Amino acid sequence: MSSAHESRETPLLKVEGLSKTFLSGGLFARPQTVVALRDVSFTVDRGEAVALVGESGSGKSTVARILLRLERPDEGRILLDAEDILATEPLRASLPYRGRVQMVFQDPFGSLNRTHDVNHHLARPLLRHKRATSKDVREKAIDLLHVVGLEPAEEFIWRRPYELSGGQRQRVAIARALAVDPDLLIADEPTSMLDVSIRMNILTLLARLKEERRLAMLLITHDLASARYLADRVLVLFRGRIVEAGPADEIVASPAHPYTQALLESIADVGKLGAESRDVEPDPDELSSDGCPFAPRCPEAMDVCWKVDPSYRTVDSRRVRCHLYPEDGGGAGEAETGARTQAAGQ
Ligand code: SF4
Numbered sequence: 001m002s003s004a005h006e007s008r009e010t011p012l013l014k015v016e017g018l019s020k021t022f023l024s025g026g027l028f029a030r031p032q033t034v035v036a037l038r039d040v041s042f043t044v045d046r047g048e049a050v051a052l053v054g055e056s057g058s059g060k061s062t063v064a065r066i067l068l069r070l071e072r073p074d075e076g077r078i079l080l081d082a083e084d085i086l087a088t089e090p091l092r093a094s095l096p097y098r099g100r101v102q103m104v105f106q107d108p109f110g111s112l113n114r115t116h117d118v119n120h121h122l123a124r125p126l127l128r129h130k131r132a133t134s135k136d137v138r139e140k141a142i143d144l145l146h147v148v149g150l151e152p153a154e155e156f157i158w159r160r161p162y163e164l165s166g167g168q169r170q171r172v173a174i175a176r177a178l179a180v181d182p183d184l185l186i187a188d189e190p191t192s193m194l195d196v197s198i199r200m201n202i203l204t205l206l207a208r209l210k211e212e213r214r215l216a217m218l219l220i221t222h223d224l225a226s227a228r229y230l231a232d233r234v235l236v237l238f239r240g241r242i243v244e245a246g247p248a249d250e251i252v253a254s255p256a257h258p259y260t261q262a263l264l265e266s267i268a269d270v271g272k273l274g275a276e277s278r279d280v281e282p283d284p285d286e287l288s289s290d291g292c293p294f295a296p297r298c299p300e301a302m303d304v305c306w307k308v309d310p311s312y313r314t315v316d317s318r319r320v321r322c323h324l325y326p327e328d329g330g331g332a333g334e335a336e337t338g339a340r341t342q343a344a345g346q
Pocket of ligand 1: 258293294295296298301
């Protein structure tokens with residue numbers, strides 16, 4: 001794992017107090033407020049992979065959409081190299097911003113245009129972002145294919161998406177993201193639509209890129225096994241809020257929050273990447289309004305859980321939002337502070 005925790009430099013990405021509420025319902029339905037994110041804060045250092053883990057509806061994709069400037073948060077700040085992105089960037093991300101923050105999508109079949117060959121997919125960003133000239137664009141596109149392990153690159157460059165397997169398409173999508181030499185790569189469930197047999201290959205490629213290029217990564221996933229393999233730190237999201245944050249190995253080895261424990265138990269075999277998991281989200285109707293949002297499903301729920309929303313507490317190198325652990329004075333927005341401080345001191 002990277003020693004990114006030891007870094008004392010300004011984090012590449014700093015997300016502070018992100019909150020987002022959506023209004024659901026249509027013409028004939030009663031409008032309802034859906035809280036997607038509540039006061040979410042975290043950082044990602046250069047050369048570090050951070051996994052946002054949670055079931056559907058946990059808010060992890062909303063974080064990605066906000067970072068890609070596809071949504072505007074109701075509250076919060078996003079600092080990229082200390083620059084306040086929400087204050088300086090237009091809602092539709094500028095070309096320089098897209099040159100720094102790139103995305104690898106879940107669906108390798110839908111993310112490439114079937115009518116164009118690999119050369120087109122790579123040449124376009126290389127030229128648009130001025131990472132190549134018309135003279136050396138072919139050479140740079142072939143270099144990218146070498147980087148993502150598509151060999152022989154000189155042959156793959158002329159193939160069209162329908163001539164590639166799912167894993168090969170995902171490698172092209174990763175090469176396309178690398179074409180602009182980004183600082184931050186957001187990978188949204190990058191292996192969930194691939195055969196189990198090739199998921200490990202793609203995660204290994206991402207891990208290598210993180211180390212070799214000192215690339216910062218935000219992995220969006222429901223799968224704790226993938227998170228443990230690729231990420232240095234894990235942030236567990238439940239109902240739009242981080243309920244546990246800390247080193248990936250520690251969280252998977254001994255999850256502290258009952259929701260993280262349920263997530264882990266729902267995976268048939270945590271050693272098996274992308275293993276099927278049961279949905280452990282509660283029914284919205286069961287949510288307690290005042291206390292801990294997980295109380296209706298929590299096997300450990302106590303009286304206080306129904307009345308008081310827990311603050312963050314420090315458990316080993318982690319921050320955990322749960323009454324099972326003694327309070328240590330952490331505030332509601334401090335999901336990371338204690339974990340990072342302790343990890344740095346190890
Ligand atoms: Fe369970 Fe209570 Fe902890 Fe919530 S605060 S996760 S209900 S023990």
